[in-house]
Amino acid sequence: MTTTTAAHAEHPEHGPARGLMRWVTTTNHKDIGTLYLLFALTMFFVGGAMAMVIRAELFQPGLQFVEPQFFNQMTTMHALVMIFGAVMPAFVGLANWQIPMMIGAPDMALPRMNNWSFWLLPFAFAMLLSTLFLTGGGPAGGWTMYPPLMLQTGEALPFVIFAVHLMGISSVMGAINVIVTVLNMRAPGMSLMKMPLFVWTWLITAFLLIAAMPVLAGAVTMLLTDRYFGTAFFNAAGGGDPVMYQHIFWFFGHPEVYIMILPAFGIVSQIIPTFARKPLFGYSSMVYATASIAFLSFIVWAHHMFTVGMPLAGELFFMYTTMLIAVPTGVKVFNWVATMWRGSMTFETPMLFAVAFVFLFTIGGFSGLMLAITPVDFQYHDTYFVVAHFHYVLVTGAVFAIMAAAYFWLPKWTGHRYDERLGRIHFWLSAVSVNVLFFPQHFLGLAGMPRRIPDYAVQFADWNMISSLGGFAFGTSQLLFLYIVVKTIRGGARAGAEVWEEAHGLEWTLPSPPPYHSFTEAPEVR
Amino acid sequence: MTGERERANRRLTLRIAAVAVAMFGFGYALVPLYDVFCQVTGLNGKTGGRAAATEAYAVDPDRLVTVEFLATVNGGEPWTFRPAVARLRVQPGRSYVTHYLAANPTGRAVTVQAVPSVAPGLAAQHFHKTECFCFHRQDFAAGEAREMPLVFTIDPALPPEVGTVSLAYTLFELGETRAN
Ligand code: HEM
Ligand SMILES: [Cu+2]
Numbered sequence: 001m002t003t004t005t006a007a008h009a010e011h012p013e014h015g016p017a018r019g020l021m022r023w024v025t026t027t028n029h030k031d032i033g034t035l036y037l038l039f040a041l042t043m044f045f046v047g048g049a050m051a052m053v054i055r056a057e058l059f060q061p062g063l064q065f066v067e068p069q070f071f072n073q074m075t076t077m078h079a080l081v082m083i084f085g086a087v088m089p090a091f092v093g094l095a096n097w098q099i100p101m102m103i104g105a106p107d108m109a110l111p112r113m114n115n116w117s118f119w120l121l122p123f124a125f126a127m128l129l130s131t132l133f134l135t136g137g138g139p140a141g142g143w144t145m146y147p148p149l150m151l152q153t154g155e156a157l158p159f160v161i162f163a164v165h166l167m168g169i170s171s172v173m174g175a176i177n178v179i180v181t182v183l184n185m186r187a188p189g190m191s192l193m194k195m196p197l198f199v200w201t202w203l204i205t206a207f208l209l210i211a212a213m214p215v216l217a218g219a220v221t222m223l224l225t226d227r228y229f230g231t232a233f234f235n236a237a238g239g240g241d242p243v244m245y246q247h248i249f250w251f252f253g254h255p256e257v258y259i260m261i262l263p264a265f266g267i268v269s270q271i272i273p274t275f276a277r278k279p280l281f282g283y284s285s286m287v288y289a290t291a292s293i294a295f296l297s298f299i300v301w302a303h304h305m306f307t308v309g310m311p312l313a314g315e316l317f318f319m320y321t322t323m324l325i326a327v328p329t330g331v332k333v334f335n336w337v338a339t340m341w342r343g344s345m346t347f348e349t350p351m352l353f354a355v356a357f358v359f360l361f362t363i364g365g366f367s368g369l370m371l372a373i374t375p376v377d378f379q380y381h382d383t384y385f386v387v388a389h390f391h392y393v394l395v396t397g398a399v400f401a402i403m404a405a406a407y408f409w410l411p412k413w414t415g416h417r418y419d420e421r422l423g424r425i426h427f428w429l430s431a432v433s434v435n436v437l438f439f440p441q442h443f444l445g446l447a448g449m450p451r452r453i454p455d456y457a458v459q460f461a462d463w464n465m466i467s468s469l470g471g472f473a474f475g476t477s478q479l480l481f482l483y484i485v486v487k488t489i490r491g492g493a494r495a496g497a498e499v500w501e502e503a504h505g506l507e508w509t510l511p512s513p514p515p516y517h518s519f520t521e522a523p524e525v526r
Numbered sequence: 527m528t529g530e531r532e533r534a535n536r537r538l539t540l541r542i543a544a545v546a547v548a549m550f551g552f553g554y555a556l557v558p559l560y561d562v563f564c565q566v567t568g569l570n571g572k573t574g575g576r577a578a579a580t581e582a583y584a585v586d587p588d589r590l591v592t593v594e595f596l597a598t599v600n601g602g603e604p605w606t607f608r609p610a611v612a613r614l615r616v617q618p619g620r621s622y623v624t625h626y627l628a629a630n631p632t633g634r635a636v637t638v639q640a641v642p643s644v645a646p647g648l649a650a651q652h653f654h655k656t657e658c659f660c661f662h663r664q665d666f667a668a669g670e671a672r673e674m675p676l677v678f679t680i681d682p683a684l685p686p687e688v689g690t691v692s693l694a695y696t697l698f699e700l701g702e703t704r705a706n
Contacts, residue, residue: 109535148601176542180535210546219554233557236641237600237698241560248556313649 016516024119027111028516029096030413035118037406041482043085043125044399048475050078055437055471057454058464071454072140079143080160084167085125087394090402091263092117092174097200097413099178101507101514102196104187104523109180117173125164131156133465138267142452144249145220147234147242151227158228175209176355178202184363187506189525193284196505204294205259208421211298211452212255219248243308250301252326258297260394261361262290265332268354270335271408275351277341282335289328289335296325306377306463313373322372326365329333333362347373348500349423353404356431357397364392367442382452385445391438403430403481410485411499415513416492429477436470583619586682590615593680596694597626604631605638607697610673618682626659626695629671634702639663640674640695649691652681663700 016022016031025462026032053074057065066074096114100107108114131138136154139145145160182195182203195203222233223245232238234245265286280286294449302318304309310318314499336358345351367389371377380386411417440463445451456464495512506523507514594618595609606629616622630636640660644650655661661672666672680691 110539113539152601172546176539176546179542180538184534184538210542211549214546214550215553215556218550222557223553235698237639237700238698244557244560247560248553251553251556289694309645309647 001086009366011255019237025115027107027115029100029111029114029518030516031097031116031513032108032114033093033098034413035098036089036121038123039118040086040090040093040402041485043081044478044481045091047078047081047086047128048478050074050081051471052475054078055468058456058463059468061456061458061461063290063455066211066454068454069140072142072452074136074138075452076142077128077132080139081125083143083256084164087122087260087398087402088167088171089121091202091260092171093179094198094263094267094402094405094409095174098409099181099199100185100200101200103185103190103506104506104519104525105181106517106520107486108177109185110169110177113173113178117170117177120166120170124163124170127159127166128163128185131159134159140411144246144253145223146221146249147226147245150223151234156285158224161224161258164220165217168217171209172213175213178206179210180310182206184484187519187525189521193287194525196266197269197280197283197286198263201262201269201290204290205262208255208259208294208297212252212259215248215254216256217462219245219252222248243305246305246308247302250304251298253304254301255294255297257390257393258293260398262294264357264398265290266428267405267408268336268357269332270505271350271354271404272358274408274500275348275354276340276345277502278339278343279504280335281338281341282331285331286335289331291323292328293325295437296328297322303372306374307381314468319372319374323361323369326369329365332400333358348407348420349418349427350404350408352424352427352431353407357400357404357429360392360396360400360435361432364389364394364397367392374417380445382450384441384443384449386452387451388438388441388445393440395438396434400430408500409507410488411495412507412510412512412514413509414489414492415495416488417495418488418492422480422487426477426480426484429480430474433470433473433477437467437474438470440464440467440470440488558623568668583679584683585617585619587617589618589682591618591684591688592616592690594690594692595624596692598694598696600696600698603697603699605629605697605699606631606671607640607695616680616686618671618680621656621679623675623677625673626676627671627673628664628666628697630669633668634699635665635667636702637663637665637700638669639700640696641696643696645692645694647686649684649688652684653691653693654679654681660695670691 016026016028020343023031023035026035053066054071057063057071096108099105128138130455133157133241139150139160140151141150182199186195192200205412209514215329222231226233226235227229232240234240234242269280269286280487300322302314303322306315340355343494347355367385371380371386371389389526407418407423444460444463447460449456449464497511498508499512500508506519506525509523510518563623577671592613594613595611597607597609599605599607606627610625610627614622614624626640628638630638634651642655642658642660644653655678657675657677659676664674684691
């Protein structure tokens with residue numbers, strides 16, 4: 001897998017192969033980055049279509065469009081597709097495009113593995129989505145796949161589990177690539193503490209992936225053997241314990257939520273200084289805060305299981321550690337605000353998304369803190385309040401950051417400027433509709449509406465209708481994003497090397513679009 | 527790029543891959559680790575799967591604890607399974623006898639296993655069963671109904687704030703009885 005690096009270095013001038021095979025056989029970090037990003041965009045719309053089914057069914061009380069079983073398949077699949085198909089691949093795509101350019105390397109360290117880790121994904125998702133057409137339908141037990149319910153899945157179960165295995169292998173390979181690239185391929189003079197924050201957050205994310213994904217693989221393998229090979233990890237009749245699954249799952253699951261947000265922190269830390277025209281406030285505290293969040297994320301998992309009947313000591317431990325995470329997170333938020341303080345700010349689309357990220361992600365952090373209060377969580381657990389919480393951190397957090405990154409770097413990648421007016425329209429449509437969509441879900445949860453149900457009591461009708469209207473508006477607005485991206489790829493005003501006024505960082509020293517191999521000569525790092 | 531960098535890349539790759547494989551193993555290791563942890567700390571509401579030694583406790587005549595008996599059948603199988611009495615007021619230290627009723631509604635000989643759980647979890651280590659149908663698998667002939675005994679003592683060391691202990695059994699079908 002490493003020989004290609006050398007082979008490419010001998011022919012630095014050669015460009016991409018032609019035709020479809022270019023994309024199948026490519027080992028180039030930009031090609032693979034593009035593939036990842038396009039894949040993520042596709043899955044964003046697939047998962048989004050499922051969300052539209054969910055919101056349509058919840059538009060009114062009563063059952064109108066779909067069977068309850070199908071509704072449950074939609075909630076399960078929507079989560080799996082968005083997490084493993086949209087958000088994570090989008091971040092890996094950004095890493096592929098940006099990391100070599102940001103650290104002054106010609107390519108990723110392990111180009112062939114890079115190709116492999118991408119091409120596993122289409123197969124994994126073809127397998128996952130195909131379960132919707134099997135007898136018995138797709139998985140309907142929730143993305144957390146708790147036994148014993150999950151073990152009652154029909155023929156879909158082994159397909160889902162193998163799909164999760166493939167996604168896991170793909171992310172672990174992607175993570176290995178990032179770590180090796182960052183540790184071994186930096187240009188001379190690019191010391192660790194000079195690295196852009198996007199690279200730092202990705203390095204730490206990669207370590208989280210290495211530690212967390214294999215544990216998920218283990219947990220789902222235990223489900224598989226429980227169902228087909230007579231083991232009893234989670235089967236109480238055989239001496240197992242279904243709560244054990246929850247412990248193992250969330251040992252993966254909580255680090256996983258940080259896997260989906262740390263790269264977003266990195267993106268925002270690149271964008272805000274650029275448009276505030278000031279260096280990032282507190283660079284080293286940002287690095288340490290990221291590292292401490294990553295460490296803490298491994299000792300808070302049972303805040304997802306406060307209601308399983310843990311002893312008081314356990315409840316307290318997990319409550320305090322969870323609240324502790326808010327400290328480094330707060331450090332970051334204050335640093336972003338301090339970076340903007342007295343900056344000469346302009347509000348192009350990437351900056352709009354980044355500022356919205358800071359504001360709306362913080363709302364999600366606050367609802368997280370409310371959920372972290374154990375006695376309170378007994379009321380909120382498994383209600384729409386939790387749904388509102390994680391959509392604030394994931395949609396207005398992770399997804400907004402990904403969109404900010406797309407607008408920020410699209411001119412670099414394509415050599416064309418996107419249509420700024422349309423970009424801003426897209427931002428405002430998204431920012432308003434996403435709040436109409438998710439903010440009422442806080443009220444629904446506080447009033448007691450359970451999550452993952454296709455029908456509900458009439459007192460929840462008004463806010464659900466408003467939420468659904470917001471959902472349809474948000475979904476439709478994303479078609480505008482698609483249009484803008486396609487339009488920018490196909491043409492537009494030429495972008496110079498710098499793209500954004502006085503942008504700092506090695507990627508802005510390369511022409512737009514950059515050459516096929518980024519830095520064949522190691523650049524000078526000031 | 528030099529061969530040296532390639533060797534360094536390969537070395538690092540192998541090391542990280544080894545960590546990933548180790549973490550897969552760690553996921554499995556969590557299973558016994560949790561069990562050990564629960565045994566050491568007495569958390570999780572698991573009563574021992576074996577008969578407790580018949581110890582003589584000093585009976586506390588001034589204290590009464592309510593024990594609630596619950597029964598669930600796993601996965602909606604059509605079994606009849608219920609406690610003979612729903613609750614007992616007991617004195618810690620004294621031994622009590624009660625029983626559960628189970629009936630096999632099917633036309634097959636079936637083996638079942640009842641799995642106990644005690645709430646609050648911390649009470650589990652003070653709930654001693656000297657005899658219990660849950661210690662063994664139970665064979666039921668087609669259509670058979672029977673009473674299954676349970677003998678238990680509550681340890682007087684049960685923390686004073688615990689006034690009610692619930693003992694819940696879930697009945698699992700293990701399949702048709704095999705002749706042995
Ligand atoms: C200050 C930081 C945070 C705190 C204190 C926090 C706390 C919590 C708590 C206590 C729960 C469990 C609620 C319940 O099920 O009753 C929860 C659920 C969740 N959180 Fe957070 N959280 C924080 C940040 C985040 C971030 C950054 C993300 C992802 C980017 C995230 C994603 C999720 C998800 C996906 C769930 C629900 C999982 C499920 O049950 O399906 N959280 N959070
Ligand atoms: Cu969590």
